[in-house]
Amino acid sequence: MSSPPESFEDLSTFDAPDVDEAQVVRTDAWTGDRVAESPVGSGYGGWAAAPAVLPTDGAMFPPPPASPEDWEDTRVGWGLVLPDRQGWSPEQLARAEDARPSVRELLASRPASKVLRYVRDGKFSTWVLRDYANGGDRPVDTSPPGTGPDGIPAYLLIIGTPQEIPWNVQYQLGLVRRVGRLDLPDDGLDNYVQALMTGWKDSEGRYENPLVWSVVHSSDDITSLMRDAVGAPLHGAFSADPDLAGASFIDGGTTPATREALRDHLGRLKPLVIVTTSHGQIGPPGDPELMRSQLGAIVDAEFTPERSADLLAGWKPDGAIWLAQACCSAGSQSPSIFDGLFEPTSAVGSVLQSAASMGAMVSPLPRALLSASRPLRAFIGHVEPTFDWTMTFPPTRQQLTHWARETMYTGVYGGLPIGLAMEMAGLYQPVGPLLLRQSTALRTYASETDETERKRSLDLALYGKVTAYDRASTVLLGDPTVSIPLPVRG
Missing domain, CATH: 3.40.50 (Rossmann fold)
Known part of the structure; x- marks a missing residue:
């Protein structure tokens, strides 16, 4: 054993403090004309031996913070x-x-x-x-x-x-x-609330069988990007998890993503987690009733929109959580938040006008699934079109869709309430910073005299605003407290 340094004081050589009733104890109290100091009282022994006033059987600290998933805690709520x-x-x-x-x-x-x-x-x-x-x-x-x-x-x-x-x-x-x-319609709302209160009792949904269905029309089409940025990473996470041995991927390449393939897999596998990437139906122009009936319907490899009645004919949602990456999969609003971004006569401008012409509404597919006799737990979708701009950062082509993987794998399969899963995945957090960047870029645009810098600033303001709006208009349909049941470990 090494010797202590010379300055080291060996406490073993010291006696306990010698408390003598004549010893003065000084305090840091000022009475107005003197410092308060006194010897301890003659009965100090009794005081020292008495039970402590402070409780010793409980923590003497503030209560622990509320757990964010505990919505029954009134501090969360x-x-x-x-x-x-x-x-x-x-x-x-x-x-x-x-x-x-x-x-x-x-x-x-x-x-x-x-x-x-x-x-x-x-x-x-x-x-x-x-x-x-x-x-x-x-x-x-x-x-x-x-x-x-x-x-x-x-x-x-x-x-x-x-x-x-x-x-x-x-x-x-x-x-x-x-x-x-x-x-939801009245009977559908009653169905959903009853399932919510009973926790989807007796659900036949299978935890181990997540399904990803990704349409790819061509390598130049946005569906290829959606498959690569959303569908493939999610299936990669699912298939690498030994608890999810039944994970299936209809990848749009080796397996065409048809309506029939989707229905077959849903009916056989009964997945508790479903992810689809595809175009969403807008049109045909000139037939408002038909447009409303199939707004945001997922469009398969043969460019055919899926009908909710056909899906429900052979499958019950039964507590599943569905992420649908598709134009207007959640609904539409009027006017579009992107109104004025495109020429009205352009292809995208026409789509925005068509969607807005139907007014503010929830799309038929999630309404039907959430209203079913064995309803869906939750549906995540878009109220507007999604652009390739917002799925990647244009200067570097970095994919910006990690939130989908974090929501549906880390969050949902981690047993989190779906609202918390979306929050922790970082879906909405960038909205404020992106709009702040837009504001900063606009100030530069207003003060800059160099036309090249002005153009660059305006382009950055545009990108910040579009990406922020795209994130904000990705919405949850269903109760935010729902979560899928985790398997019981033996």
Whole structure:
């Protein structure tokens, strides 16, 4: 053993402190005219031997932070966002008495929940949600999380059409909360709520059988990029996991991604996780009823849109979670957030106008799947077209779709609530920085005199805005707290 340094004090040679009642103890207290100092009292032994005042059987620290997946914790919280309605008292609106019985039953089953209202014609309607129970409007961006009097829950379920509660409200909420939407017919809403409350009891969905279906029309078509940037990486993650031995990939190359192949795999494999990449149907122009009936329908290798009735004829969604990378797979809005980006007579401009002509709506496919007798748990899709710009960074061609893999593999297969899985995957976090970069680029554009630099700044502003809008308009349909059941380990 090495010798201690000379300055080392060997405490073994010291006695315990000699507390003598005559010894003065100094404090850092000032009485106004002197420092407080005194000898200890004659009864110090009794004080020292008495039980400690501070508890020794519990932690003497702040409580641990809330777990983000624990939506039942009031510091996290779950709540509904409903349209404000005339003819009801504030007390009735606070209790959601205007909602369907199934929705009120859901609220009763989640007693710590909160009901908030979107007031369309309010002075600050895009900034706040109304909280009738606590008598105030809560700022969307800056209210604390939770179900407290001033809070907005971390998990929010919008129940209403995009005309009652606009898509833009969901986009904005999605940047600061975990948000889903249900816009379903009455019987479909009842089906979904019942499945939600029972946790999809007796589901036959198979954890080990994720399915990826990727259409590829040609190497020059965006479907090739979508397969390579979304479908292939996800299947790569699935197939490398020994727990997912039944993973299947209809890759659009060796196996054509037809409607028949999709139906066959869904019916046989009963996957709990489904990923599709394809074009989404917009058209034909001139037939509004047909356009609405197949808005955003996934288009197969033969350029044929899939019908939800055909899918459901031989398969039950039964608690699956579906990511559909396709134009307008979740719905449409009017006007498009990309209105003015393309010439109205161009191919893309015409698509944007066609989609907007149908107004704000949820697409038929997710509505049907979420309304089924054994409904889907959740559907992730787009309210607008997706551009190749936003899937890769043009200067370097780096793919920017890692969020899909992180959501559907790391998050969903990790048992996270789907809203939290999307958040932790980084889907929405870049929206603020991208819009800040747009603002910075526009300031440079306004102050710069060199035309080359002005053009470069304007191009960067365009890229930042388009990419931010693309991310924000990727939405969740279904309750954000749902998660797939994990297998029980033996």
